[in-house]
Amino acid sequence: MSTAHCCFSALFRVLTFFSWMGISVAQESVLAQRPPMGWNSWNHFECKVSDAIIRAQADAMVSSGMKAVGYRYVNIDDCWQGNRDPQGRIHANEKFSDMKALADYVHSKGLKLGIYSSPGPKTCAGYEGSYGHEEQDAQTYSSWGIDFLKYDLCSLEGKGDQIAAYRKMGEALKKAGRPVVYSLCQYGMEGVWSWGKSVGGNLWRTTDDIRDNYYIMAVFGFGQSGLEKFAGPGHWNDPDMLEIGNGGMDQDEYRTHMSLWCILAAPLIAGNDLTKMTPATLAILTNPEVVAVDQDPGGVQGHRVRQLGPLEVWMKPLADGSKVVGLFNLDWGPMPITVDLREIGADDSAAVRDLWARRNLGVFKGTFTATVPKHGVVMIRVK
Numbered sequence: 001m002s003t004a005h006c007c008f009s010a011l012f013r014v015l016t017f018f019s020w021m022g023i024s025v026a027q028e029s030v031l032a033q034r035p036p037m038g039w040n041s042w043n044h045f046e047c048k049v050s051d052a053i054i055r056a057q058a059d060a061m062v063s064s065g066m067k068a069v070g071y072r073y074v075n076i077d078d079c080w081q082g083n084r085d086p087q088g089r090i091h092a093n094e095k096f097s098d099m100k101a102l103a104d105y106v107h108s109k110g111l112k113l114g115i116y117s118s119p120g121p122k123t124c125a126g127y128e129g130s131y132g133h134e135e136q137d138a139q140t141y142s143s144w145g146i147d148f149l150k151y152d153l154c155s156l157e158g159k160g161d162q163i164a165a166y167r168k169m170g171e172a173l174k175k176a177g178r179p180v181v182y183s184l185c186q187y188g189m190e191g192v193w194s195w196g197k198s199v200g201g202n203l204w205r206t207t208d209d210i211r212d213n214y215y216i217m218a219v220f221g222f223g224q225s226g227l228e229k230f231a232g233p234g235h236w237n238d239p240d241m242l243e244i245g246n247g248g249m250d251q252d253e254y255r256t257h258m259s260l261w262c263i264l265a266a267p268l269i270a271g272n273d274l275t276k277m278t279p280a281t282l283a284i285l286t287n288p289e290v291v292a293v294d295q296d297p298g299g300v301q302g303h304r305v306r307q308l309g310p311l312e313v314w315m316k317p318l319a320d321g322s323k324v325v326g327l328f329n330l331d332w333g334p335m336p337i338t339v340d341l342r343e344i345g346a347d348d349s350a351a352v353r354d355l356w357a358r359r360n361l362g363v364f365k366g367t368f369t370a371t372v373p374k375h376g377v378v379m380i381r382v383k
């Protein structure tokens, strides 16, 4: 028997054993194994979302090249819901004629469709929530072909414990049988990072709502250090969706947003209009070397190594042993930032590559220094 044949039969026997045990190997190993990448309607369209907009975003995700670098989920946020019928089944409102047909369309592009609900009777925008209908809604989503659920804490006051409510929907999704990435959105309350995984969550918001504003993005992003021990394959901290391309920050600020989210191994859920992207926006969202930092198979969330007033150094270790370092300048003018190679766990002499410029900078001994623009970043890979 050849070595290849021997290994193949051994693998086959292991897979057969797992399926005999009732364990779905493929399903368990791929659901949010890496931070989910995609797009969501809220940051740009808010309640103006419709079937036509979702189809156009799916089209643009493919034609822009975003799909090619890993973006997959096309997520409908709040405001899609209509009424429940006499049997209690939820229906979409007049802006979505046929959710199953929409899911089929998105799937036909090799993408996945996400949806939104709340554990309370009403969603944050006042639409029909899932309270008292959790199993029924999970089954409805499954029958439509939904792949991702953002479950947003609104109107649960006086209706019970939120952890129990999130567990209830987590169990309902499992019972419905279709693999659905479960995204908890309750702004980090009650230390969600310590219980989000136990209720079935694949990602959980750690912050209030992001805005297309440098200072709010910075408070959220730079405030994540310390939470790294709660993240890993299948379960991620979520400092909220991206604002890149929505117009409220300059290019250095958007590069800071993207760099920080990738060092944090955060979900990369774009929030701009993908049908109207400038080349600069697209370049920030799709730099393959930067996206690869987020999607590194090691699944380690980076952390702050050092802070000197408005100057911060962050590091994310990668599976191949190299370190990605973000040199961030939160100040109001360009500033030099120096990294001691030993403080990031690298050898005293190491090769440095600039990930935004996409070029090798050479071998450095002891320290590396770069001048970083106002509100900007230099992101390097050190090996």
Ligand code: GLA
Pocket: 042, 077, 078, 123, 124, 125, 152, 185, 208, 209
């Ligand atoms: C909350 C969430 C947002 C969005 C809106 C929709 O504010 O944090 O991301 O989903 O609700 O109403």
